[in-house]
Amino acid sequence: MKLEAVNDFVVKFANVNGSGSASANTLFARAILRMGVPVSPRNIFPSNIQGLPTWYEVRVSERGWLGRRGGVDLMVAMNPQTWDKDLAEIEPGGYLFYDSTKPLPKSKFRDDVNVVGMPLTEICNAAYADPRQRQLFKNIVYVGALAALLDIDPAELEKLIGEQYKGKEKLFEPNVKALRMGRDYALANLPKPGLQVRRSNLVGDRIFLEGNSAAALGCVYGGATVAAWYPITPSSSMAEAFAKHCRKYRTDPDSGKGRYAIVQAEDELASIGIVIGAAWNGARAFTCTSGPGISLMQEFIGLAYFAEIPAVIFDVQRAGPSTGMPTRTQQSDVLSCAFASHGDTKHVLLFPEDPREGFEMAAMAFDLADRLQTPVFVLLDLDIGMNERLCQPLKWDDSRRYDRGKVLNYNDLEAGKRFGRYLDLDADGITYRTYPGTHPKRGAFFTRGTSRDRYARYTEEGSAYVDNMERLLKKFETAKEFVPQPVHRRAGKGSRFGVIYYGSTSPAIDEALASLEGEALYVDAMRVRAFPFPDEVTDFVAHHDHVFVVEQNRDAQLRTLLVAEAMLPSEKLTPVLHYDGTPITARFIHSQIAQRLKAFNVSPLKRTAATGE
Amino acid sequence: MTYLTKPKLHHPDLPKNSLGLTRRDYEGAISTLCAGCGHDSISAAIIQACWELAIQPHRVAKLSGIGCSSKTPTYFLDKSHGFNSVHGRMPSVLTGANLANRDLIYLGVSGDGDSASIGIGQFAHVMRRGVNMTYIVENNGVYGLTKGQFSATADRGSKAKRGAINTDEGIDLVLMALQLGATYVARSFSGDKEQLVPLIKGALTHEGAAFIDVISPCVAFNNHEGSTKSFDYVREHNEAVNQLDVITVHKEITTRYEPGEVQEVRQHDGSVIRLRKIEEKFDASDRIAAMTYVQSRYAIGEIVTGLLYFTPKPRDLHGSLNTVPQPLNQLGERELCPGRAALDKLNESLR
Numbered sequence: 001m002k003l004e005a006v007n008d009f010v011v012k013f014a015n016v017n018g019s020g021s022a023s024a025n026t027l028f029a030r031a032i033l034r035m036g037v038p039v040s041p042r043n044i045f046p047s048n049i050q051g052l053p054t055w056y057e058v059r060v061s062e063r064g065w066l067g068r069r070g071g072v073d074l075m076v077a078m079n080p081q082t083w084d085k086d087l088a089e090i091e092p093g094g095y096l097f098y099d100s101t102k103p104l105p106k107s108k109f110r111d112d113v114n115v116v117g118m119p120l121t122e123i124c125n126a127a128y129a130d131p132r133q134r135q136l137f138k139n140i141v142y143v144g145a146l147a148a149l150l151d152i153d154p155a156e157l158e159k160l161i162g163e164q165y166k167g168k169e170k171l172f173e174p175n176v177k178a179l180r181m182g183r184d185y186a187l188a189n190l191p192k193p194g195l196q197v198r199r200s201n202l203v204g205d206r207i208f209l210e211g212n213s214a215a216a217l218g219c220v221y222g223g224a225t226v227a228a229w230y231p232i233t234p235s236s237s238m239a240e241a242f243a244k245h246c247r248k249y250r251t252d253p254d255s256g257k258g259r260y261a262i263v264q265a266e267d268e269l270a271s272i273g274i275v276i277g278a279a280w281n282g283a284r285a286f287t288c289t290s291g292p293g294i295s296l297m298q299e300f301i302g303l304a305y306f307a308e309i310p311a312v313i314f315d316v317q318r319a320g321p322s323t324g325m326p327t328r329t330q331q332s333d334v335l336s337c338a339f340a341s342h343g344d345t346k347h348v349l350l351f352p353e354d355p356r357e358g359f360e361m362a363a364m365a366f367d368l369a370d371r372l373q374t375p376v377f378v379l380l381d382l383d384i385g386m387n388e389r390l391c392q393p394l395k396w397d398d399s400r401r402y403d404r405g406k407v408l409n410y411n412d413l414e415a416g417k418r419f420g421r422y423l424d425l426d427a428d429g430i431t432y433r434t435y436p437g438t439h440p441k442r443g444a445f446f447t448r449g450t451s452r453d454r455y456a457r458y459t460e461e462g463s464a465y466v467d468n469m470e471r472l473l474k475k476f477e478t479a480k481e482f483v484p485q486p487v488h489r490r491a492g493k494g495s496r497f498g499v500i501y502y503g504s505t506s507p508a509i510d511e512a513l514a515s516l517e518g519e520a521l522y523v524d525a526m527r528v529r530a531f532p533f534p535d536e537v538t539d540f541v542a543h544h545d546h547v548f549v550v551e552q553n554r555d556a557q558l559r560t561l562l563v564a565e566a567m568l569p570s571e572k573l574t575p576v577l578h579y580d581g582t583p584i585t586a587r588f589i590h591s592q593i594a595q596r597l598k599a600f601n602v603s604p605l606k607r608t609a610a611t612g613e
Numbered sequence: 614m615t616y617l618t619k620p621k622l623h624h625p626d627l628p629k630n631s632l633g634l635t636r637r638d639y640e641g642a643i644s645t646l647c648a649g650c651g652h653d654s655i656s657a658a659i660i661q662a663c664w665e666l667a668i669q670p671h672r673v674a675k676l677s678g679i680g681c682s683s684k685t686p687t688y689f690l691d692k693s694h695g696f697n698s699v700h701g702r703m704p705s706v707l708t709g710a711n712l713a714n715r716d717l718i719y720l721g722v723s724g725d726g727d728s729a730s731i732g733i734g735q736f737a738h739v740m741r742r743g744v745n746m747t748y749i750v751e752n753n754g755v756y757g758l759t760k761g762q763f764s765a766t767a768d769r770g771s772k773a774k775r776g777a778i779n780t781d782e783g784i785d786l787v788l789m790a791l792q793l794g795a796t797y798v799a800r801s802f803s804g805d806k807e808q809l810v811p812l813i814k815g816a817l818t819h820e821g822a823a824f825i826d827v828i829s830p831c832v833a834f835n836n837h838e839g840s841t842k843s844f845d846y847v848r849e850h851n852e853a854v855n856q857l858d859v860i861t862v863h864k865e866i867t868t869r870y871e872p873g874e875v876q877e878v879r880q881h882d883g884s885v886i887r888l889r890k891i892e893e894k895f896d897a898s899d900r901i902a903a904m905t906y907v908q909s910r911y912a913i914g915e916i917v918t919g920l921l922y923f924t925p926k927p928r929d930l931h932g933s934l935n936t937v938p939q940p941l942n943q944l945g946e947r948e949l950c951p952g953r954a955a956l957d958k959l960n961e962s963l964r
Contacts, residue, residue: 033964207963221956223949225941226712228705249951257937259948261712263930266738270705273698273735277709280696281674281717282942285709299699393960396953402946435942436674436694436710437717444671446687448697458687 001093002114004194007037007062009073011146011195014086015139016079018050024139025056026388027160028146032060033208033390034156036200040066040507042387042583047233047326053082062202066354066390067508070585074195076142083108095193097146099138116190118145123185127178137178144182151196154183207356207393211384212288214355214394215314216241218362219286220249223402224312226285228263228274230293233326234382235316238288239264268293272300272311279310280447282407282435284366288314291333292323294340301375302341303449305472308422308431310369310376310405313337314362317381319581328581329382331503334557337377338531338565344469346565348376348479349531353506354384356391361484361529370405372479373430381552383504383583406432413442421445421456422468429475476532483530486537489513491522497597498524498544499576500537502558504583505550511586512593521597523548528558533566541568546600548593550576552584630667639664641691645684651803651829652682652751656689658806659720659749662813663690666861673718674710678703678732681758682724682751682829701732704739704748708930711744714940715931718817719746725766726756729784733765736786740793740822745929747816748795748824750786751803753831754842761834772839785911787921790824791904796927797823798903799920802847803830812920814859818884821927828916852910854895854919858887878925888920897922 003009011028015021022043029041040059046052059069074095077086090096092112098104100117109115120142124134147157158176165172216238219227229239243262250259265271271287278285289297294315304311317333319325337349350365352358361378369376406426408417413434419442422431431454434443445456453464491513501509506527513525526540541547541562549559556575563570576592578584627635639660644653663670670692677683679700686695698706707721721739728736728750739748754767761774768783790798797819801809809827816823828847830836836843841850861884876888876897888897896902903922910917937944 203964205960205964207960209963217959221950223944223946225944225949226709228709249955250949252937255937257935259937259941259944261931261934261936261941263708263712263742263934265705266734269702270708270735270738273702273705274709274712276698277676277696277706277711278713278941279709280706281710281713283709283713285713300702303699394956396950396956398953400946434694435714437672437714440669440671441692444692444694446695446697449699450697 001112002194003073003091003093003095005073006196006198007060007200009060009195010069010071011058011060011074011076012072012086012089013056013076014079014082015054015056016081017046017048017052017054019139020136021054021078021139022056024143025058027157028143028152029058029388030160030208031147031152031156032058032197033203034160035153035197036203037062037197038064038066038202038390040068040390042068042383044582045327053079060197062200064202065507065511065586067511068583068585070587074193076146078142087113095195097142114193116149116193118142118185118190123181127181137174140175140178141182144179145186145190148183148186149190149192151198153199154179203390205393206390208388208390209355210237210386210388211352211355211358211380212238212316212386213241215352215358215362215378215380215385217245217394218359219366220245221359221396222284222363222366224284224286224366225259226261226274226278226283228265228271228285228287230265230268230271230289232290232293234318234386235288235290235293235314237386238314238316268296269300272297272313275311275313276300276304276309279369280436284312284370286312286314286366288316290316290318291320291336294333294336298341301347302343302345304375305341305345305347306343306449307447308373308433309447310366310373312365312369312376312378314378314380316385317379319579325581327382329504329583330552330579330581331379331381331505332553332557332579333379334553335560337379338561340375346476346532348372348374348483350376350378350484351502351529352378352380352384353503353527354391355389356394358384359394364484367403368479368482371403371430371482372475373405373433374475379503381504406430408432408434408438408443410439413439419443420454422452422471423454424471424474428478429471429473430478480532480534483532483534485534486529486540487527488536488540489525489527491524492517493522495522495524496545497522497602498526498540498547499550499593500526500528500540500547500558500562501550502528505552508584508586508589509550512589515586515590516593519594521594521602523593531561531565533562537562538566538568541566541572545572546574547572548574548576548596550584550589552578554579630664632667632669634664634667634670636660636664638692639670639690641686641688644688646681647833649832650681651753651831652685653688654803654806655749655751655809655827655829656685658809658813660689661806661810662817665810666814666817666859668718668817672716673720675720675722676703676707676710677722678724678727680724680727680756682722683727685751686722701727701730702735703727704732704735704744707746708739708742708744711746711930712936713942715745715936716940719744720817721746721748723748723750725750725752725754725764725786729765729786733784737789737793740790740795740824742930743794743796743822743928743933745820745931746822747813747819748822749813750824750826751829752786752826752842753829753835754840755831755835757831757834768841771841772837774834774837785907786824787826787907788904791900791922794822795824796821797920797923799824800826800828800916800918802828802851802918804844804848805851805918808853808856808918811857811859815857815886815920815923818859818861818880818882819923819927820881821924821929847916850914850916852892852915852917854890854892854906854917854921855897856889856891857920858889860885860887880925881927886923886925891919898924
């Protein structure tokens, strides 16, 4: 049997970390995009610099499904260490592409898998003398061969190489040569698989970028000037991207000096301390980290909450607890961020679904933090942060102004405007602040994590403490109007069943809902984009008999938050949980929901004229 | 205990500085520390130094951690913004504040528990980075607020009030600051105002990381026999290496010194530091020599005080990061946001 598919299959590259495969594999994915066919690639990598196995999985999907599909149609097995596992993953009738230089016993193959062997090492050894070149060009050679086998336009590949090595023509020629070497061999010697890429126009004006880079760009657009961070996977590339974007967009053209300050701090405690100090002093500041960093920052986060200092914290989540699986994805910091620190605290959380929303929510987070004078968490995860994703182009409205919130300036103070740092003049729980150094005689106050009265004077009076804590609750209520509202999607027919999801689960949900609908199982959907939950979330649950809450963690953390904070009835909310560290798939969501709907005795509705079937 | 304000009645004849301000204009709330606490003398010295330098009070940002010493910023400069942060983490908060607005004067106040125990990491790194600040440790070798436990600066062999002997080696923050690249390092004694006020003035005018370790006896828990941080012990073992004068650009130089006795150094901000040597062999411009000297005197039981090291042309974090001269907190959309056209171009490159 041979799998046959056009523009709808999964290719997985099994490589050795540090062998230079990453750029070759990206080239493969981008060439398909350039042919107008949507792809969704994912890096599956170890916590290691060199030597351990790493994978790159490319889903080609004409229908535009960007979630992980599960299963592999063509395995490019370049790593002997993982051979057995890689082989086992191939769908029956699928294909195995491997380096056939060294003969392998028949027992190393599967009868139901089609084998395409190419003597890559032999070809490269003959063409290159330098061992490093043999290794690096081997990757380009196999890309050339695969492109030929799958009908990927060689012109697109060469164009991409040209763009990559613009100004470095010396590198262009040998890369193209390697590409052609692979192509020529494949066309002359290898059988064509049943998988094919056919030029289309389904990509449109969409762009292809990583979530961490997009969020970092959002920080530039949102006016962040101070960043402090401590290296941790999977967030380091966000800080590095911010530095890169700043060099490009924030360097004063005349003096060459930077309109930004980035400190790689000694640890996460110092990182958040720097952010709080900068924000207290009127600069927009952020840190980016992952779960362990959030744990370390707890005390400071409580200070920012209680002393009411804006701070923007990006948590690129990975699998916990403890060191967990540092290079695998999860949504498992929802509760530790929502209630970070000791005492009674609650924090604003934002849940971007992809790099585009990572950009938007990053920029928005600074407005929210200034407006609400409190920490704001942007919860990315490894799946969004460290993978290139096809998404809508980034947008910016030049008339947009930063919302710096309630800040009294020199003129306000000089005019005698009433000032009490914790005095709720507008009855929205948000009070006015001043930056240090504003006025010689007015507006100075003492910031502290200890209890104080409305005029920032230290007190341990119970009534003053309660007054302040109640105002903080009121402020959190006010936050509901400012945070991004949920996205509500009704199934074709409307349904008494609903599903709530958030963040990187989006593409898998899109696909799962479509496939459920294909089986006449209708489920309404709500994508939650922020905590505190706007009223629409409560209404959604109220209007459905039963709601599935899909998450990528073990303990149903968002569901806990829905029950505890939105006072929703727990018996109405069924958790659907995927937390093995791989991105959730549509197949998983489909099977879980379909199975449970059956348990609720839901028989598929009759297909209607509207679906055309 | 709630907040206590001082009556604002001024004596009409109080002397005024060049801004027309009296010392009272540099005061804060009434101290809630124990009567006779060394820390209150340090607050008084800070007030005196700021008044003499005619610093505009609101242009100072005062930051602290947690502990008795960290409470003191409430007791001086009530026209300044203050920030009582978390235990041992003042240096990072100060660093962030400094990055946001390089035009203010940053005064960090900390204690030996705050800086040498829980906060030793942040202490070290703020010195390494060369943050432009004055960092004062009010060092009493003891945890006051929690009633008398040893801190990490307590000397080995010294005795706690209840008789326990400290068996751990003491940390000398002066040596650490020297090794880690602070560009102005001094030690003084809370009971020696004559020495302390000029040292604080020198630190405030220094445009780099300035550190002053002020031994400040704890009258409640560390002022007994057997303590090496008591008033009596410090007075007996104090070995001053020099005497300091700080002359601001605006002030006429009036004092006369014999030539050869006095070393004059102009700082980056225009102020002049005049150093009168007491100890012949000591050279405050030699970092390595200062470290050796402090340690060799410590070995024979002496506490070296005075300006131990300084360089008139310090580096600072803004210089290292090459930031623009305008305070970052004053930049708006025009300077910070690349705008739509740049984004469209970027989108194009991502297809």
